[in-house]
Amino acid sequence: MKQMPVFVCDGFLDSGKTTFILDTIANDGFKEQGHTLILACEDGEIEYDEAFLKDNNTSIEYINDISEMNSSNLDKIAKKHKPKRILIEFNGMWDFSNVVLPEYFAIGQFVTFVDYNTFSSYFVNMKQMMVNMFKLSDVVVFINCKNKEELQNYQTSLRLINNNASYFVFDEKGNGEIAFEEALPYDYEADVIDVKKEDFGRFYVDTFDHKERYDGKTISLTCMAFKSDRLPKGQFVCGRLAMTCCAQDIQLFGHLALSNLGVDIKDKDWIHIVFKMEYRYSKEYDEEEAVLHPISIEVVSCNDDPILNLS
DSSP states (O other): OOOEEEEEEEOSTTSSHHHHHHHHHTSTTTGGGOOEEEEEOSOOSSOOOHHHHHHTTEEEEEOOSGGGOSHHHHHHHHHHHOOSEEEEEOOTTSOGGGOOOOTTEEEEEEEEEEEHHHHHHHHHHSHHHHHHHHHHOSEEEEESOSOGGGGGGGHHHHHHHOSSSEEEEEOTTOOEEESOOOOOSSOTTSSEEEEOGGGHHHHHHHHHHOGGGTTTOEEEEEEEEEOOTTSOTTOEEEEEEEESSSTTOEEEEEEEESOOTTOOOOTTOEEEEEEEEEEEEETTTTEEEEEEEEEEEEEOOOOSOSEEOOO
């Protein structure tokens, strides 16, 4: 069967999903592009007006329980309405991993909406739910954000959860802009880029966002060394541990160092390393990855928490 484009709008109640969907289907020329089906998984303050939907060549089905988001039921609904596209207003309290779409449903974009007025509270008290949403997102939109500088404190944490997503902020008047433009806490144009250990998260994320800043550059860094029997002798991962969600979700973020220069390094030792960074093609990941060519390595003592603080 022909692929059906599906667009998912996720987020908690009253985070702006309905408004976005209504604005989308009301765009000039949208209704002429074929019939649209909305799958609404919750009732928010803003309702869907049947006359408005009809005028915009759109129909709607209400989903009352996540068990209804199964392949058989969704296939039945799609055949009933015969849409050209489907917009899903998903309930942020549900886990999208429990959704089973028909094989011909092709997700074109996954957008998560967050009301900044409640974000900090939810990010503390319902972090797992938010992390689940962010991990799937192509775009994350923060609404009602009066001062985007306040969001900067979350930049590293959000980037480590999903560095491929685009993050935007909208103020109460609907004016939008890119969320993160804060200056880096080190000089990436210096002959030797000196990265403090507390800034490892920012550095790590930026090595993916801006490869041109680091390719061929010399970098000085204090971090941890992680050894593995799966790596060739002398190689190790230069990085940090970070808790992106909860104590059960501690992950290693780091880059491969191609030599220990004969220095006796034990697993999880703190080291001060100076290296040249190179980007080279990886068959495993089918993309360029950063590798480190050590110039000097020194095992150092450090009383810092081995878990990087992302706040």
